[in-house]
Amino acid sequence: MKYLNLNITFNIYQYEELNESDSKLIDKACEMTKHSYAPYSKFYVGAAALLKSGIVVTGSNQENAAYPSGLCAERTALFAANSLYPDYPVIALAIAARNTQGFLKKPIPPCGACRQVMLETENRFNHPIRILLYGTEAIYEVKSVVDLLPLSFDKTAMDI
Numbered sequence: 001m002k003y004l005n006l007n008i009t010f011n012i013y014q015y016e017e018l019n020e021s022d023s024k025l026i027d028k029a030c031e032m033t034k035h036s037y038a039p040y041s042k043f044y045v046g047a048a049a050l051l052k053s054g055i056v057v058t059g060s061n062q063e064n065a066a067y068p069s070g071l072c073a074e075r076t077a078l079f080a081a082n083s084l085y086p087d088y089p090v091i092a093l094a095i096a097a098r099n100t101q102g103f104l105k106k107p108i109p110p111c112g113a114c115r116q117v118m119l120e121t122e123n124r125f126n127h128p129i130r131i132l133l134y135g136t137e138a139i140y141e142v143k144s145v146v147d148l149l150p151l152s153f154d155k156t157a158m159d160i
């Protein structure tokens with residue numbers, strides 16, 4: 001038997017430690033929770049994608065009475081960014097979430113499907129996305145979705 005250990009790396013920040021660009025991106029994600037349509041879960045998620053051009057494209061989760069028809073904030077933002085600006089890499093993505101009590105204390109962990117879409121976006125532009133996961137007690141920064149999705153499936157897995 002062999003043993004494989006895949007390491008992932010996070011930086012942990014307090015809000016006050018962030019540079020202006022990152023705190024602004026997180027503020028946008030927090031603001032976007034107000035645009036969330038989440039009458040079923042009452043879990044309000046906002047995302048803000050920074051493009052290489054400096055443009056920020058935002059998204060929020062959009063639910064549906066037919067539950068699987070809804071979409072997470074991260075994918076809403078990334079699909080909007082990629083549709084509107086197909087030539088600009090996404091270089092950073094901030095995510096924030098609140099429930100009926102307020103913003104989450106711990107950093108919001110993106111769902112698996114959103115991680116997969118982040119990976120596709122990275123690969124499409126051949127550019128890592130720095131991901132900022134907001135919590136009131138801490139903010140996690142990962143330098144690439146590779147750290148959120150080890151042993152991932154991408155087009156190279158289909159190579160024969």
Ligand code: THU
Nearest residue numbers: 041043045061072073109110111
């Ligand atoms: N949600 C997101 O928008 N992003 C995530 O990363 C996790 C979950 C949404 C989907 C659904 O509208 C609600 O949060 C509860 O799962």
